[in-house]
Amino acid sequence: MESQNDREIAIRVEGLTKSFGDKVVVRNLSMTVKRGQIYGFLGPNGSGKTTTIRMLCGLLTPDSGQGTCLGYDILTEADRIKERVGYMTQRFSLYQDLSIRENLEFVARIYGLENPTQAARDAIERLGLKGRENQLASDLSGGWKQRLSLGACILPSPDLLLLDEPTAGVDPKARRDFWNEIHALAAEGLTVLVSTHYMDEAERCHEIAYLAYGELLTHGTVAEVIGRSGLETWTVTGPEPHDLALELESTPGVDMVAPFGTSLHVSGRDHPALDQALKGFKARKDLTWERSEPSLEDVFIDLMQRSRDNFVEAKP
Amino acid sequence: MMNAPLRRRASAFSRFAAMFVKEFIQLKRDRVTFATMIIVPLMQLLLFGFAINTNPRHLPTAILLQEDSDIGRAIIGALKNTSYFDITRIASTRAEFDGWIKSGDILFGIEIPANFARAVRRGDNPSLLVVADASDPVAAGTALGSLDGIIGTALRGLHGLPDNSGAQPFTIVQQRRYNPAAVTSLNIVPGLLGTILTMTMLIFTSLSVTRELERGTMESLLSMPIDPLQIMLGKITPYIVVGFVQAAIILLAGVTIFAVPIDGSLALLIGVTILFVTATLSVGYTFSTIARNQLQAIQMSMMFFLPNILLSGFMFPFAGMPGWAQVIGQMLPLTHYLRTVRGIMLKGASASDLTTEIIWVAVLTVVVMSIAVTRFRRTLD
Structure with a gap:
């Protein structure tokens, strides 16, 4: 019997670990995604996002750990999971030598939809591809x-979408349309796990998780993640920001300096040390200082730097 | 001024060297190409050197003894002494004897008629019947040629023979069955049917899975609810149709251009051809599940194709090969298909004559398909 709680959970995994050769790609990863949520998966390249997604849909077998996806065991019930999950790969993985219609009909048949031709026709209309349905997939722009x-993924009306960097290399307008669609789908009850590098996309998620070097470093809502970071951030404007950045970076107590247009974000974890460090700079007349919230990017870069330090130290 | 051209020449060489080193490293890393380079020449050498024998000896022979006499035994002894004939079976009726030739169990049948010894002693010059399966002219040719030599030697040392040194004591009547004129094309065309099908079918399916891997479509496919058996059957079936069309073209050309007969049932021929095409497609598909890229798949197909040409009885007589080569040959679907096709087309053999061969092809198909399905990687691990 499923409990009420289980029915509200789309993904619950504990201690997932996966290595390729002697390289640990995902280390002891635990996460919970509620149904109907858009869950953002962030982290640098090679942090284990794709590997985690593949373990969730049965494409990879975890070395250790356990969990469920849509209530099915990820170790033993991959076949059931595949029927209810739409997985959009990072690289385009439909058939380039099939037309749009043929690709969609193929997917519809594999999932055993009653009328594949009609299902494909409806999807073409929904996607706004009417009139181009006989074009080969290879002729389409990014x-x-x-x-x-995405159309192929949602064609069999899955309960969970796993999207692996779906908007990489896509223009801003198409990106916005894409996210509007994702929100519309989530509003209908679909759960979406989406990996991305874009901060604006992260902010559009209900919850986010940040991975680096195969470890889940933080998760929660955007506000929670920023609040938990413990970073104090100042925005400074002034002449020669490049020289100023170099100068600030070499000052003990300053953990991170990042240019934002003509201004700099200066952050530190140790608040008294940061105040001490900035004292001299704040006295300068040509600089304007303003206390600000750390951005999500500041938080992530800080997390990544710290985890890299740990990672490097941990190595003999 | 002197340095400039020199430096340039050096850099042209270093570019060549860079390319050479890169290619060498890649070659070294590409295990399958490396293996092909070593295994193919070795295989050719071994097969041509040891397995192939255009002057085959120890050919399976049956004897139909209508009487038991010292002369009969002496003739059988002389036949054995030529080392061309291995007496593997003794027939008790003519029908049994004919059936074995049709199914390909024996290549020769020798009948010693009743009252043969008495007729020889009386100086009646009786006939000894030697029936040969000439559907493979190479295999039958030299053995038949050796027969004349035994007439003189067989009876040496036996008593009570008439002393008419001019005339021969008996005559050997040769009966070449299925291809009496020893026309090579009659043997080659049915063989080509199998060989061409093997090559094309292998290439088609050996690419089918690796293509999905290389193009990245496998990741999507594996995330969908479809199992390996469904994928295999879905990929193989279109090519069964292709193979069927190919077979039809070859047969049509064989019949119209080379006047090859189809003595047996066309329906049986079609049925067996479809079975054989399925077997070969399964082999190609299995390679496809093992190879990492399309090139490796092609290389594997070629390595499989070579013994098919040499050891199946297509190019060289199967019966002439040493035991180990025959064992390898038995494992190839083409070997059994060739016997079946030659049987149906040239000998008019029926399904019951060819049961063993058909079962072989079917069993090999099932075995290879099972390997393919278990080899198929359901995950990206």
Whole structure:
């Protein structure tokens, strides 16, 4: 019997670990995603996002750990999971030598939809590809390929979407449309796990998780993640920001300096040390200082730096 | 001024060297190409050197003894002494004897008629019947040629023979069955049917899974609810149709251009061809599940194709090969298909004559398909 609680949970995994050769790609990862949520998966390249997603849909077998996806055991019930999950791969993975219609009909048949031709026709209309249905997938631009992939994923009306960097290399307008669609789907009750590098996309998620070097470093809502970071951030404007950045970076107590247009974000974890460090700079007449919230990017870069330090130290 | 051209020449060489080193490293890393380079020449050498024998000896022979006499035994002894004939079976009726030839269990049948010894002693010059399966002219040719030599030697040392040194004591009547004129094309065309099908079918399916891997579509496919058996059957079936069309073209050309007969049932021929095409497609598909890229798949297909040409009885007589080569040959679907096709087309053999061969092809198909399905990687691990 499923408990009420279980029915509200789309993904619950504990202690997932996966290595390739002697390289640990995902280390002891635990996470919970509630149904109907858009869950953002962030982290630098090679942090284990794709590997985690693949373990969730049965494409990879974890070395250790356990969990469920849509209530099915990820170790033993991959077949059931595949029927209810739409997985959009990072690289376009529909058939380039099939037309849009043929690709969609193929997917519809594999999932055993009752009327594949009609299902494909409806999807083409929904995607705004009417009139182009006989074009080969290879002839589509990046943005349209991405739309087609998403269309193919949601065609069998899955309960969970796993999207692996769906908007990489797609223009801003197409990105916005894409996210509007994702929100519309979530509003209908679909759960979406999406990996991305874009901070604006992270902010559009209900919850986010940050991975680096195979470890889940933080998770929660955007506000929670920023609040938990313990970073104090100042924005400074002044002449020669590049020289100023170099100068600030070499000052003990300053953990991170990042340029934002003509201004700099200066952050530190140790608040008294940061105040001490900035004292001299604040006295300068040509600089304007303002206390600000750390951005999500500040938080992530800080997390990544710290975890790299740990990672490097941990190595003999 | 002197340095400039020199430096340039050096850099042209270093570019060549860079390319050479890179290619060498890649070659070294590409295990399958490396293996192909070593295994193919070795295989050719071994097969041509040891397995192939265009002057085959120890051919399976049956004897139909209508009487037991010292002369009969002497003739059998002389036949054995030529080392061309291995008496593997003794027939008790003519029908049994004919059936074995049709199914390909024996290549020769020798009948010693009743009252043969008495007729020889009386100086009646009786006939000894030697029936040969000439559907493979190479295999039958030299053995038949050796027969004349035994007439003189067989009876040496036996008593009570008439002393008419001019005339021969008996005559050997040769009966070449299925291809009496020893026309090579009659043997080659049915063989080509199998060989061409093997090559094309292998290439088609050996690419089918690796193509999905290389193009990245496998990741999507594996995330969908479809199992390995469904994938395999879905990939193989279109090519069964292709193979069927190919077979039809070859047969049509064989019949119209080379006047090859189809003595047996066309329906049986079609049925067996479909079975054989399925077997070969399964082999190609299995390679496809093992190879990492399309090139490796092609290389594996070629390595499989070579013994098919040499050891199946297509190019060289199967019966002439040493035991180990025959064992390898038995494992190839083509070997059994060739016997079946030659049986149906040239000998008019029926399904019951060819049961063993058909079962072989079917069993090999099931075995290879099982390997393919278990080899198929359901995950990206």
